[in-house]
Amino acid sequence: MARITRQRTAITNAFEQAGRPLSPLEVLDAASAEVPSLGQATVYRALRAMVEEGVLAPVELPGEPDRYELADAAARHHHHFRCDSCDRVFDVHGCPGGLSNLLPPGFTMRDHEIVLFGRCDACAS
Amino acid sequence: MARITRQRTAITNAFEQAGRPLSPLEVLDAASAEVPSLGQATVYRALRAMVEEGVLAPVELPGEPDRYELADAAARHHHHFRCDSCDRVFDVHGCPGGLSNLLPPGFTMRDHEIVLFGRCDACAS
DNA sequence: CTAGTTGCAAAGCATTTGCCTGTGG
DNA sequence: CCACAGGCAAATGCTTTGCAACTAG
Numbered sequence: 001m002a003r004i005t006r007q008r009t010a011i012t013n014a015f016e017q018a019g020r021p022l023s024p025l026e027v028l029d030a031a032s033a034e035v036p037s038l039g040q041a042t043v044y045r046a047l048r049a050m051v052e053e054g055v056l057a058p059v060e061l062p063g064e065p066d067r068y069e070l071a072d073a074a075a076r077h078h079h080h081f082r083c084d085s086c087d088r089v090f091d092v093h094g095c096p097g098g099l100s101n102l103l104p105p106g107f108t109m110r111d112h113e114i115v116l117f118g119r120c121d122a123c124a125s
Numbered sequence: 126m127a128r129i130t131r132q133r134t135a136i137t138n139a140f141e142q143a144g145r146p147l148s149p150l151e152v153l154d155a156a157s158a159e160v161p162s163l164g165q166a167t168v169y170r171a172l173r174a175m176v177e178e179g180v181l182a183p184v185e186l187p188g189e190p191d192r193y194e195l196a197d198a199a200a201r202h203h204h205h206f207r208c209d210s211c212d213r214v215f216d217v218h219g220c221p222g223g224l225s226n227l228l229p230p231g232f233t234m235r236d237h238e239i240v241l242f243g244r245c246d247a248c249a250s
Numbered sequence: 251c252t253a254g255t256t257g258c259a260a261a262g263c264a265t266t267t268g269c270c271t272g273t274g275g
Numbered sequence: 276c277c278a279c280a281g282g283c284a285a286a287t288g289c290t291t292t293g294c295a296a297c298t299a300g
Contacts, residue, residue: 003273003274003275003278003279003280004274004275005273005274005279005280005281007280007281008280024264024265025264037281037282038281038282039281039282039283040264040265040282041265041266041267041281041282041283041284042280042281042282044264044265044266045266045267045280045281046280046281048266049280058188060187060188061187062185062186062187062238062240063183063185063191065264065265066188079227081228081229081232081234084235090229090232092227092228092229093227094226094227095227096221096222096223096224096227097221098221099221099239099241101219102204102217102218102219102220102221102241103206103217103241103243104206104215104217104246105246106245106246106249107206107215107243107244107245107246107249108243108244108249109206109241109242109243110209110242110243110244111241111242111243112239112240112241112242113187113238113239113240113242114224114237114238114239114240115187115237115238115239116224116227116228116234116236116237117234117235117236117237117238118228118232118233118234118235118236119232119233119235120231120232121229121230121231121232124231124232124233127254127255128253128254128255128298128299128300129299129300130254130255130256130298130299132255132256133255149289149290150289162256162257163256163257164256164257164258165257165289165290166256166257166258166259166290166291166292167255167256167257169289169290169291170255170256170291170292171255173291174255190289190290
């Protein structure tokens with residue numbers, strides 16, 4: 001099982017304080033404040049381990065490095081919004097449904113991903 | 126303007142014969158049959174140039190290298206399907222709509238992307 | 251001709267791995 | 276104690292770039 005280390009705690013804290021999906025670099029920045037010696041390899045290893053443990057869920061966006069969010073936030077089916085201006089990613093709840101109607105004949109759908117692009121409230125003004 | 130070379134022609138042919146979004150590697154494989162000396166750098170440079178010329182449109186999928194498709198195919202609004210088994214990507218026409226209802230207050234939507242995951246007809250059997 | 255294109259190999263980035271030291275339990 | 280975790284640096288994989296040779300128009 002996973003050991004509870006200073007680094008791991010700092011990474012978990014970063015996610016709890018952010019409340020939105022974070023990239024490995026964002027995690028490194030945030031957690032470095034708490035554990036200055038934190039290395040990038042540790043962040044990547046911890047993120048992967050935490051995904052396997054079910055603590056984090058990966059958020060893969062088009063044309064960008066993967067991000068991660070706390071698994072409990074991911075439990076409710078949701079999608080993502082990426083701000084054109086500040087590049088941050090936010091959760092979007094709800095889902096249009098009816099996507100399986102779009103499938104070509106013979107195709108079966110296992111899952112889907114929806115990403116919205118635009119401006120967040122802070123950047124819209 | 127772009128010059129018409131053997132390599133460029135081979136790349137264009139690859140897209141026309143495929144009829145679906147191709148990754149740079151898939152392009153290299155397909156076009157190498159026609160121009161064996163084709164190098165990867167040439168493929169990347171040609172793809173970028175063709176996107177700028179408006180001949181190709183980029184298709185960015187979560188967690189994967191970019192793919193490209195012919196711009197005329199991209200002109201009609203559509204989305205993509207990625208097969209879990211063969212990793213190929215297909216176009217999916219249609220769109221559920223109503224996505225702007227999902228936006229949090231104050232957010233504005235410029236565009237959206239939908240990706241379906243599952244099995245294509247060839248792999249479903 | 252001659253500017254744009256190609257091919258090769260080296261350079262860049264983000265991410266992963268090797269290896270040895272540190273440490274949680 | 277000692278196996279797992281961390282830190283550093285080297286390795287990897289995909290994409291880009293530098294540069295000399297090539298070729299379309």
